[in-house]
Amino acid sequence: MKTKQDPRHIKREHLMQLLYTWDFQKKKSAQISSIVENIDNIDDLIRHAASQRPIEGINKIDLAILRLSIFELIMEKGAPYKVIVDEAVELGKEFGSDSSASFINGVLGKVIEEQKLDEQ
Numbered sequence: 001m002k003t004k005q006d007p008r009h010i011k012r013e014h015l016m017q018l019l020y021t022w023d024f025q026k027k028k029s030a031q032i033s034s035i036v037e038n039i040d041n042i043d044d045l046i047r048h049a050a051s052q053r054p055i056e057g058i059n060k061i062d063l064a065i066l067r068l069s070i071f072e073l074i075m076e077k078g079a080p081y082k083v084i085v086d087e088a089v090e091l092g093k094e095f096g097s098d099s100s101a102s103f104i105n106g107v108l109g110k111v112i113e114e115q116k117l118d119e120q
Contacts, residue, residue: 008079012068012087016095019064035071042070049110050103061096065104070111081117085109 004010018032028036035042043055046066050058058066069088073081085108092100112118 009087009090013091013094016061016064016068016091019067020060023060023064034075035067038071038075039067042067042074045070045074045111045115046107049107049114059097059100062092062100062104065091065096065100066107069104069108073108073111073117074115081112085112 015032015035018029019035021027022029022032022036046058046063047055055063065088069084072079072084085105088104088108089101092104096104
């Protein structure tokens with residue numbers, strides 16, 4: 001069973017916080033350099049999956065969580081998509097607003113469907 005003390009959860013939480021900070025300062029960090037290098041592609045996927053909201057209108061915490069999760073889903077492909085979505089939803093509950101978890105789940109669900117990740 002996953003806990004908040006799980007090293008993978010702690011790592012994701014740290015990366016999400018670095019991405020959140022990067023969004024304001026644009027200060028590169030070696031830990032998120034791969035994500036930042038792919039940020040345009042990641043943001044395009046977010047724009048398409050959350051077409052009702054412009055990137056600028058998405059809560060910055062939600063955006064950091066989505067960027068990290070989409071990077072893991074599309075570029076890194078190291079964990080099953082269900083694990084990545086579950087972690088993202090948990091981060092949304094922990095750090096985001098009341099609607100963050102459902103918004104993040106919906107966007108990631110659409111990305112998974114469009115990228116056909118559920119068929120792999």
